[in-house]
Structures are given as C-alpha cells and as structure tokens.
Amino acid sequence: MPEDMNQRRWNALQARLDADAAKRHAARLAxxxxxxxxxxxxxxEAVxxxxxxxxGGSAEATESVPQPSPEAPAAAEAGPLHEMEPGAWxxxxxxxxxxxxxxxxxxxxxxxxxGAQADDDGAA
Known part of the structure; x- marks a missing residue:
C-alpha cells in the first residue's frame, strides 16, 4: 500500500511539473x-x-523616372511581403x-x- 501511495504522489508531482513546463513554454512562444x-x-514599414x-526622390530624378500607371498594382495590395512564397514574390x-x-x-x-549584318556574297 505505501508503494501505491508513493506512486500516486510521484504521478501528481510529475503532472504539476509538466503543467508548469507547458505554461512556461507557451509563454516563451507567445x-x-x-x-x-x-x-x-x-x-x-522600412521597405x-x-x-x-x-x-519620391528629387524633382530632377523623378522627371526621368516613368510614373506608375493607375492600374499598376500597389505594394499594399499584394499583402505582407514576408508572407509571400518565392514564386509569388x-x-x-x-x-x-x-x-x-x-x-x-x-x-x-x-x-x-x-549577326545583324546582311550576308554579303560579294556580288553587289
């Protein structure tokens, strides 16, 4: 009988320790x-x-840069960049x-x- 009681105490202690470890693990993950x-x-945000x-650049730089068309997709429409797969990126x-x-x-x-030159056969 005392062995059975010791085993139950040991199992209860292990259950408490396991529950505490699970709580600590969940907190670390969070x-x-x-x-x-x-x-x-x-x-x-940095990107x-x-x-x-x-x-946006300076006036001189933006004059030579073509402006995006209104139908061009915006970066925000594509979703978070870090969630994209390589092909989607x-x-x-x-x-x-x-x-x-x-x-x-x-x-x-x-x-x-x-390669772009016309073939010259010398007859001309």
Whole structure:
C-alpha cells in the first residue's frame, strides 16, 4: 500500500511539473511570436518607406523616372511581403516594376552586330 501511495504522489508531482513546463513554454512562444511580428512589421514599414523614398526622390530624378500607371498594382495590395512564397514574390516584383522602370539602353555585342549584318556574297 505505501508503494501505491508513493506512486500516486510521484504521478501528481510529475503532472504539476509538466503543467508548469507547458505554461512556461507557451509563454516563451507567445513572447517570441510577438517579437517576430514586431520585427516583420518594422521590416515591412522600412521597405515601404525606402520604396516611397526611391520613387519620391528629387524633382530632377523623378522627371526621368516613368510614373506608375493607375492600374499598376500597389505594394499594399499584394499583402505582407514576408508572407509571400518565392514564386509569388517574383510575380509581384515583375508586375510592380514593369512600368516603373524604363528599359535601359544596352549597346550591341560584337556577336549581335555581326549577326545583324546582311550576308554579303560579294556580288553587289
């Protein structure tokens, strides 16, 4: 009988310790999630401010930068950037920057130049 009583006491103690450990674990997870959410929000705000600053720029810079069309998707419409999958991020980035950046001039390479020349058979 005393062994049975000791076993019950031991089981009760283990149950209390397990419950306390579960509470501490849940509290740590809540603190970590709150910190992660705050970090994500700070990063989103910093990115949003950087993009607005880059697009807002000085008068000389903004004259040469093409202005976005009204039907261009806004960054806020796409949802939080940190929740996007890589494929969704690439699609969003290509849609977002499609009409915001002008195509850059790139000179032809020698191979492109030679390939674009008409074939000369010497008869002309």
């Amino acid at each position: 603190i970590k999630e709150a910190a992660d959410d705050k970090l994500r929000a700070t990063i989103d 949003r401010a950087a993009v607005q600053g880059m697009l 690439q699609a969003h980035a290509s849609r977002y920057w499609a009409d915001r950046t002008a195509p850059k001039y790139r000179p032809m390479t020698m191979g492109e130049f030679l």
